[in-house]
Amino acid sequence: MEYKFCGNSGLQLPKISLGLWHNFGSVDNFENATAMILHAWENGVTHFDLANNYGPVPGSAETNFGKILKNHLASHRDEMLVSSKAGHDMWPGPYGDGSSRKNLIASCNQSLKRTGLEYFDIFYSHRYDGVTPVEETMQALIDIVHQGKALYVGISKYPPALQQKCYDILAEAHVPCLISQYPYSMFNRIVETDTIEIAAKNGSGFICFSPLAQGLLTEKYLKGIPQDSRAAKSTGFLQVNEVTPERVEAARKLKDIAEQRGQTLPQMALAWILRDNRITSVIVGASSVKQLDNNLHALDNLTFTTEDLAEIEDILKDPALQMYKV
Numbered sequence: 001m002e003y004k005f006c007g008n009s010g011l012q013l014p015k016i017s018l019g020l021w022h023n024f025g026s027v028d029n030f031e032n033a034t035a036m037i038l039h040a041w042e043n044g045v046t047h048f049d050l051a052n053n054y055g056p057v058p059g060s061a062e063t064n065f066g067k068i069l070k071n072h073l074a075s076h077r078d079e080m081l082v083s084s085k086a087g088h089d090m091w092p093g094p095y096g097d098g099s100s101r102k103n104l105i106a107s108c109n110q111s112l113k114r115t116g117l118e119y120f121d122i123f124y125s126h127r128y129d130g131v132t133p134v135e136e137t138m139q140a141l142i143d144i145v146h147q148g149k150a151l152y153v154g155i156s157k158y159p160p161a162l163q164q165k166c167y168d169i170l171a172e173a174h175v176p177c178l179i180s181q182y183p184y185s186m187f188n189r190i191v192e193t194d195t196i197e198i199a200a201k202n203g204s205g206f207i208c209f210s211p212l213a214q215g216l217l218t219e220k221y222l223k224g225i226p227q228d229s230r231a232a233k234s235t236g237f238l239q240v241n242e243v244t245p246e247r248v249e250a251a252r253k254l255k256d257i258a259e260q261r262g263q264t265l266p267q268m269a270l271a272w273i274l275r276d277n278r279i280t281s282v283i284v285g286a287s288s289v290k291q292l293d294n295n296l297h298a299l300d301n302l303t304f305t306t307e308d309l310a311e312i313e314d315i316l317k318d319p320a321l322q323m324y325k326v
Ligand SMILES: NC(=O)c1ccc[n+]([C@@H]2O[C@H](COP(=O)([O-])OP(=O)(O)OC[C@H]3O[C@@H](n4cnc5c(N)ncnc54)[C@H](OP(=O)(O)O)[C@@H]3O)[C@@H](O)[C@H]2O)c1
Pocket: 018, 019, 020, 021, 022, 023, 049, 050, 126, 156, 157, 181, 182, 208, 209, 210, 211, 212, 213, 214, 215, 216, 218, 219, 220, 228, 229, 230, 231, 266, 283, 284, 285, 286, 287, 290, 291, 292, 294, 295, 326
């Protein structure tokens, strides 16, 4: 594993982090989830990314992570980073969703209980809800740090127009925004417009989610939609109609370039994100140890020639490939 300082902070993140959004819930195979976490850990992945609502059922990824930690890694707490988030729909009524102080503080307390942790290393506002004043949400994050429930804070998916305000409020309170979490992949490049640069200018690290476009930037869909895939499972997050012939054809062409570089397609897709020095880490998802292991080997070749990059750009120039979604 390689580690990188997160923005202007003294905290190093692994260049590849593991996300527990899918495949770690109570509906999933617990032994498989355990094997993936242990494989990640044994290969230097010190950062595990959670949120209150990860499952299904919501909350169960945190519960399972807590169990795995207790059973296998309890003595290693100080060697790892665990992040969680609040802001998406979690419990009934007006306080279980959104970015209010009420939601963030209650949610953080619940997440600590589920994971069995005393504190999170990073706690995020998962999203801007379109209503709550940014001042209120940022103050909740600041107070979570002051209460000892998190060491650092981050924002996720905030519109570029609000990013600066978040960074300013947090900096003024001496709880700087450690990290900004956004979708970024070859098939979702919207953050290249300004989001990455605004974060960099403010000394915030940048961590990318869905770096493999939920599996589209792997070999998974090259021969149709497999039964065991995220698209086939109809979770609503990667829909069958998003597995378009254009994206599959682009993935096939990108795979050829990856092979010339001595890599698999997912390895090249991850390396391509990490080529930008402003990026701290990519959060990969996986449904098996084999996938995860494949992805971790992205670090074997992070260098791109000008020709590689030009060939990739040529494939990605079709706007129909872009997903622009979170
Ligand atoms: N802040 C936010 O709002 C937000 C939103 C989304 C995600 N996230 C974070 O980002 C993490 C990663 O998101 P993601 O799961 O969408 O990431 P991703 O890495 O783009 O997609 C992961 C999926 O791709 C497939 N895959 C991965 N490696 C593969 C390989 N080597 N070969 C074939 N298929 C492979 C698997 O699909 P199958 O399951 O079909 O096998 C896997 O579940 C999440 O767990 C979460 O922590 C944050």
